[in-house]
Amino acid sequence: MQRPLAIFGGTFDPIHNAHLRVAWEASEALDADVRLLPASVPPHRDQPVADARQRAALVRAALVGQARLTLDTRELQREGPSYTIDTLLELRAEMGEARPLVLLVGADAFAGLTTWHRWRELFDHAHIGVLTRPGHDGAALPTELRTKIASRRCADAASLRESAAGRVLPIAVTPLEISASTVRAILASGREPRWLVPDALFADPALLAPYRTRA
Template sequence: MAKKIGILGGTFDPVHIGHLRSAIEVLEDCELDEVRLIPGAVPPHRATPMVGAQQRLDMVRLAVEGVAGLSVDDRELRREGPSWSIDTLVSLREELPSQAQLYFILGQDAFAGLPGWHRWQEVLLHCHLLVLQRPDMPAALPDALQQLLQQRQVAHHSGLQGPGGQIALLEQPPLPVSATAIRGALAEQRNIRFLVPDAVRDYIQQHGLYGAIHSI
């Protein structure tokens, strides 16, 4: 059978339980072989991360260590220039068997902004899209995406066929946690335990990231 690989990108500044629960739930619900977390080096549609690439990579590696089915892919950190998703997809396709199924995991808000992505019309040439729906996000989408859904959406993720080219919407209630809130809590010297894995929390404290007090 063709291998089924999910990819979840982000700045991971820092990685937190919301990222990890999303990855695990997609892994299990869609019966994927693995989900790769891909930290971005120079995010084209976000502010510059507060923490450097190597430390963000270190934290993601700590977060997934020992978690079956989750792995880290550092290709965007090894590539110069903006971290365009299309470049990542093309490079993955060059490495994977032609029949491997590639699932690009993104939130509903990111999907709504898809027409603003670099070479966005080419994305589905390389992967399927798994869009994580949130009840607190507005349902309205640009006309271009409405048309895309009419052409490419399947009723259920089990209907995704072939290496790519289709879209499935997944209901996934969000955890009330964000990297922005975590950074704010750390700046105020508040405890972030249970918002990030303990290994990530220890790393943040040991390196004094985001204004955290160094561990003694």
């Protein structure tokens, strides 16, 4: 089978070191390239402070100097809510039916998967890598989701290469207690979020400017 492609979505408002660390560890665990996809209109959370162009610039700056993690702006270019199923359908049309595609999802978000748009169809187009803390099983899953994934669970990243989609794999990642809301609050107070965001974000004052005037 071909080398997997993994995708990691979010508002990245702004991107911070925890985003990058879990994406990097997932890339290593899966031996996969990972695309970061900023959402334009996130269906399940408040609208971003920074606009699409600004958040794309933040992610682009954060990824300079390495090739394993890349920026994919397709959701920023679509109108309406950024539904994951639409992204998976687009990627499948581009890459064909054979290459393994892995949707990376945090454990808490995975527990709420049944609230996602056309959630049952996600398994038809991608594997799901559930980002978990070492030694933790994550949030309790609703019965409908437990039933859906009962025969899909696997414990070995290599098994994702045996098919293009349909399996669920837990991926243990290093827990970094960093949130975008904390970074925004620090910037709004006039302080600097050093060591919470990549140093590259400080190179251009315009990158973090959208957050400096917010209360």
